[in-house]
Amino acid sequence: MCHAYSITTNVEAIRQMVQTIFRFDVAANIGNLTPQTGVYPDMLAPIIRNQPGFRELIKLRWGLPTSSQALYKQAQDRADRIAKKQGRDLTAEEFAELVRMEPDRGTHNVRNTKSAHWKRWLGPEFRCIVPFTSFAEVSSEIGPDGKKLGNTWFAFDDSRPLAFFAGIFAPQWTSxxxxSEGMITTDLFAFLTTNPNNVVAVANPDAMPVILRTPEEIEIWMTAPWEEAQKLQRPLPDGVLQIVSIGNKEDPPEDEEPPPTFAADDDPQPSLF
Incomplete structure (x- = not known):
């Protein structure tokens, strides 16, 4: 699964690309967008989402709600540990509170879209696109130094052009x-994964993010019924993407200059379109 990605462009580059290539305007409710060379689960990151009557560029927290079944199992395991430590079973009221307050760090990739847990968020009103410039899969391959390679970063080329994952978001979820935070209510997002192409399979033989490559795919994802949109949950063709960095927590790594950002009156950052 994709556990990290980078987005090193700026707000104006994203807005210009959306306007000139995708042919829709986007309201930017995001302030400044500093380069994020390492986005990890539960961090805030930009998305473009459907809203009634417009589309919005905004930062949300990465990680959709985990299924209630999985959280119940986590709470049960914790209850068993507490019972063993205290030498008594928890009361029904104590266990109910344990379930209610079970921490949920979120599910950052969505694969099984047939699951009842995800079906509530598959309609166009919950769809979004997630801008990125590179993404990482963890490779267990052993390198020349005898250590696992770790993060293997992928992009369309060394310039790391702006591209988009197919995402979904959950508004105002309480958990x-x-x-340390306690109960909060916030908007959350994640993106779909699918089988890997031959490039990504070098690091992860099981999955890669769903990446939208054309204006037509973007429009289908943001507007079409699920019966049509679900066809986009597919890998990129073999040979597409390349490895741009290995073994680094962030991309570009510290010793490499990030791609340039552009002012509002400049050409937008290169993209794959």
């Missing part, structure tokens, strides 16, 4: 993300 405990971190014990």
């Amino acid at each position: 405990v993300r971190k014990t």
Whole structure:
């Protein structure tokens, strides 16, 4: 699964690309967008989402709600540990509170779209696109130094052009993300995965993100009924993408200059379109 990605462009580059190539305007409710060379689960990151009557560029927290079944199992395991430590079973009221307050760090990739857990968010009103310039899969291959390669970063080429994942978002979800925060209500997002192409399979033989490559695919994803939109949950063709960095927590790595950003009156950052 994709556990990290980077987005090193700026707001104006994203807006110009959307306007000139995708042919729609977007309201930017995001302030400044500093380069994020390492976006990891539960961090804030930009998305473009459908809203009633317009589309919005905004930062949300990465990680959709985990299924209630999985959270119940986590709470049950914790209850068993507490019972063993205290030498008594928890009361029904204590266990119910444990379930209610079970931390949910979120599910950052969505694969099984037939699951009842995800079906509530598959309509166009919950669809979004997630801008990125590179993404990482963890490789367990052993390198020349005898250590696992770790993060293997992929992009369309060394310039790391702007591209988009197919995402979904959940508005105003109430849960405990971190014990230190307690119960919060916030908007969340994640993106779809599918089988890998031959490039990504070198690091992860099981999955890669769903990447939208054309204006037509963007429009289908943002507007079409699920019966049509689900056909986009497919890998990129073999040979598309390349490895741009290995073993680094962020991309571009510190010793490499990030791609240039552009002012409002400049040409937008190169893209794959």
